[in-house]
Amino acid sequence: MNVTRHRTAPTPFGCRWCGEQARNHGRSYVRSRGMHGWERPTNDQIKARMRARRANRKEQ
Template sequence: MTTSAIRAKLAARGVATEPPYGCSWCGDERHHHGSQWAPIIGLHQWIEPDHALILERMRRRRAARKPHTSPPPLPPWEETVEEAARADDQYWDRDTDDEPEE
């Protein structure tokens, strides 16, 4: 089975890339592989991929990920942790003696 055929088969199932530890021949994961037919090898059980294939699949999956974006800014009415801590310190540091000293 060619790489493009494997990718097409996985895409039909809604999987964008082969799992890194999927079968060497068909890309299916071990836990639901069973016996499957692949044109090149025929009927086969799950075959462990070699390290080069695992690395290739991991790199392909990483390249397909969306870039990390920073979270949206907080609305103006939500205070940050630092602002809350500062307000708390000001509350406890305030002078609470309302009675005049004698």
């Protein structure tokens, strides 16, 4: 997961490759994957995103 592209971590169930939510996704391009449709993130990605978002809330 590349959190640095976002001001905050993507939503936990955002696309596996780009972090965009399924309802807004369509076809997207990212350098690491190319053109892709929405894909469910891995369990490890979901967990990491939840932790990153929680840590961000604590900093504010």
